[in-house]
Amino acid sequence: MDRLSASTQFSGPVVLPAYDRKALEPGILHIGLGAFHRAHQAVYTDAALTEEFGPWGIIGVSLRSADIVRELNEQDGLYSVVTRSGAGESVQVVGSIIKGLAAVEERDELLRLLADPEIRIVTITVTEKAYGLDPVSGGLDRGHPSVKADLENPAAPIGILGYLVAGLASRKNAGLPPFTVLCCDNLPTNGRIVRGLVIEMAGANDPALATWISEKGAFPSSMVDRIVPAATEESRARATAMLGVEDRQSLETEPFMQWVIEDHFISGRPKWEAGGALFVDDVEPYEKMKLRLLNGAHSMIAYLGQLKGLEFVRDVMAVPEYAQLARRHMQAAVKTLDPVPGIDLKHYIDQLIERFANPTIAHRTRQIAMDGTQKLPQRIFAGTVDDLAAGRDAASFAYATALWIAYAKRTPDIDDPRREEVRAAAAQASPDDPSAPFFAIPGLFPQALVGNRGWRDRVNAKLEEIEAGRI
Template identity: 40%
Template structure:
């Protein structure tokens, strides 16, 4: 019979558990968004550090602004904010119990969250609120202060509903009390994530208090960082695995790959945990690592995703077992994507790509093709289109990238090559499906989506290649189209 995960049963679980006294922990970080990625990444590094006896005053206090956060908050609270992380290589599954989280404030309780942000012991406010949570105006690529949710926080700054409104309120309270501001650390997978977060916080503050906005801009640190770990969603499958394989009754397990990386700019005026001692790489400028990951890893995910989706392949490792998908990834990365990535200090780009292949082929992860296909309208402009633009500017070929774009368009038409329906898989799915169907006869309709392609969609070389591949995908299907590309 499985043993319930909680403080009382820690010593009976038979797996590695916190080697530190959790009673000695003090909250030093308020983190918005205690989803799987945060709990398998930032929290893992902190737990490692605490197991060395350091960083005990940087424990995590969770916060959330969405009603859906209540379920995970209640589940974690019921097991003393403990949970299991199972790191999976192709050969082994290694579980351990993490204890770096000490509380989770009631979701959307603005008063409680602002009060905690005002606590001088809090020196970092961190975020994993997904790529789509930063209120970016797709047409400009910048923060949109006119978004209704942000405008509402500007009109009622003492009763904020968004993460950024709460951060502003917390910083206002600290300024009024003469306290040093906390550092705001974004851990989401977006380019220049610290700069994006600064624009959102300052922009929100400016709606109600321009002087405070200027003070935040001048005094609050927003370090950029690059984060990486494949972490699928938890389902009943994972809960059954932790129960059946390891005898642990855990409602919130996280299964992830054994690879982990965090490159972070060292800009923490209020102090930080010594994470360099447990594998975090602190650098002056994270941009080279960030660009490498966005193009080679995240761009590579898109290359795998859409042909696999059209061919009814379910898991990512199964896609990597398909000779056409894997060869498409190899050819496109080697010929078009990697050559568009500038050198990265102390990094072999080809070796990095080989590691990407190895990670995607890991059969233990259970990562799904559907997850990689998710949210293309937000991801393509970050992971694929900039590489196309750079290569066109340099007069270089974009055949493979044009095919990737055509595969995404064909996927968004809403059916696989077998005729199976594709369930909505993008915040803008209705719009994308309408345009993708129209593009079957008029490919330029797809490239005319300026919020995604910008000026790149107007390039005649790209438009011709895109139209040719899209026509082939509709006429012959993804498998035959990949064969044609690879043969060329």
């Protein structure tokens, strides 16, 4: 069967790029060429180019894998996004990515592009663990493999921070303005965190560079939202049937998507609002809403699903008792939020329940359960601190925490960057105080929780109920 390419002729109802791709010039470098970026930021950029054409083509970079880059380039940068819900499905071919680049094979080209003044924005989706954030200090984890390597050899970076610093150094040395760094990962106040990490890494070898970045750089925060499961052979087959050609990079996703961005860009930006992006002065209320309601409930559902042998989020939500637990958790978490401009939080919770229950989206609970030590501090523990400070009992947060501990104890091959510490805690758990070794993991839990004996006892009580099969 033919492959999707720029020469493909479609006969069915396929939404195609409504602009001249041959005239498209690069202006965005995206690092983290995974499914989420291609179903989210690239789709918004497609809409922006349709509304207001400009030099905003994307060069997509994979830091680790060359396979996705090779396959995407073989398809002229094109791929399909199939949107599915109980109401039906549709397919769109996205054209905003001009080409892919594999950093493991093309480091010099990536460094050249980072120095190129035509690249005005660097967007990032590399997951929380890739930044080398020290959970104790809030600064660089100098033992993180890529951080350590890039501090020792800044001219040959391998990690996200090393590449950003090297690119900004080239700009400074050439007398050029910096590129805008737009983080799209699930870190609270992600722009400020990445800014601090970049400045710290730059300052370790070149204090003048750190000062220049501090004075000249732009690191707007953003909040992103769309559920994008990993592709499967079944999902690729559906895309092939809809397109009439093979697409090895096809994706399936839900209709809902959201992007909230601080409007602080050095050298312009695409008209992303054409796709529905919201530009605001302060992203934090939206970010906290998403982390504590969507991501927090998602993590709780994932651990519950893993413990109950339920493969997909939709399977968990199909059990009325479990769906009600998810809703109750959101209703508890919403009390820890400030008002969010333009958002009806009750309606937002109803939307989340509907999205999680979408019978056409196969989002694996195992995938969401990964990297708990990186995700839970902002998704669960921060809300717990606020709930307790307001005089409430944080019982739902205790349950979510106990689910993770039960999952960690039952999963020897747990996928987590602090795997050995988690496994050691599981091995040391005693019947009298089973959560104690987990609370002792450095920097994982806020001190306000480590020192709260009453709430820790609540976690232990929930853990006992979970392990006894009562909830």
